[in-house]
Amino acid sequence: MKPTYESPIIKKLNAGMMNKFGSRTEYTPVKFIDNVAVADLMDQYGSPLFVISEKTIRQNYQKAVKAFKMRYPKVQFAWSYKTNYLDAVCQVFHQEGSWAEVVSGFEYQKALRNGVPGNLIIFNGPDKSKEDLMMAIENRSLIHIDHFDELFMLVEILEEKKDMKARVAIRINMDTGVYPQWDRFGFNYENGQAWNAIVKIIAQEKLQLEGLHCHIGTYMLTANAYVVAAHKMCELALAYANTTGKNIKYLDMGGGFCSSNTLKGSYLQGSDIIPTFNDYAEAITNTILQFGFRPDKLPLLILETGRALIDEAGYLLGTVLATKRLADGRRATILDTGVNILFTSFWYNHRVSPAQDFTLHAEETALYGPLCMNIDSIRESIILPILKKDDRIVIHEVGAYNMTQWMQFITLRPNVVMIDTSEKVHIIRKQETINTVVDCEIVPEHLK
């Protein structure tokens, strides 16, 4: 007899169960950031509040630079503006010696306003207008060409600009053994496009090919991908030298190093599985050093690492608005920190700490933001001590991408403060007011 059909079911795994580390995640409250009291910060600057530690930025930057400089003689970092382009943050990186790496005309202007000399700005990205390119040519910036249409546009512009040349590199994408492959930016290595772009540039007297660039992905969990990438970059540099008798001045290996945040779905904490700066540096510099360049002809190594340098320096402070029980009995905690300002909660299980003493009891809870939208979930499941209305929390590692990808949705963006290296607090971006929004709006006469 034919059995009756029963539709299959998909059952959600019960997260938050005991694992080999036990079930608790937080053992002590976080009451201070760089010795400044969290409670004082929130009393003075409001809630929610972004806090950036200048000390942590500098420490992380110096650690990263050291990892590379110990192994390779010519190293230059360029700060990835889109990761966090608050001027104060950029200035810390520039003071430390970073160039600027920008991906739009807007970011380019920001770098100029920050006093970065034009020749120390790297202009990446698929969207550069004719005006952007003219500005970059005049300022002697490094233009990293993304596609043939951009290459042709440059040739056209230079025809008009009689006595000018452009300093260029090409962005190269390639198979590094990490999938999905990022092949939408730049010219592909395996299918010959990259070499084709290079010979087209060689044929143009007014295009000076100075470097080769790749940015193979983001949050790369294996340093070995950079071995593959660096090797392919060196192959192209060698082919260029053999064809022209000239050397490529720099290899720009892009960014993509992990921060110690924990990706959603990861069993282990991010900090337990990510490669260190030393691992990445070893992978990249060994490949270049062993490739066979003459010691006096080693290319400059440029790095554009973003999230790994800034994530840990950023905190988001928030307040409990309410608590409730969901239909299935689970605890839910509603915070004033939503996905509108914490975009990365779509990818990460951010660590959340209570900011005041708590009792021993801990319970699984869902953390929601304040938006009247179902997507506004900060953690679907986290074991936390019992939080009650007006309690405060600290969300960790929010320095990368949140202060650029945040959206003005339902509510306004909050203050951002920086704690300097002598533990003084500065507002570096003022909280928005209703005027920030309505000043851009225009109501037609007949609707007034």
Ligand SMILES: *Cc1c(COP(=O)(O)O)cnc(C)c1O
């Ligand atoms: C975004 C970006 C970076 C920085 O990437 P991270 O993953 O944050 O290190 C560097 N270079 C380019 C071209 C980028 O687009």
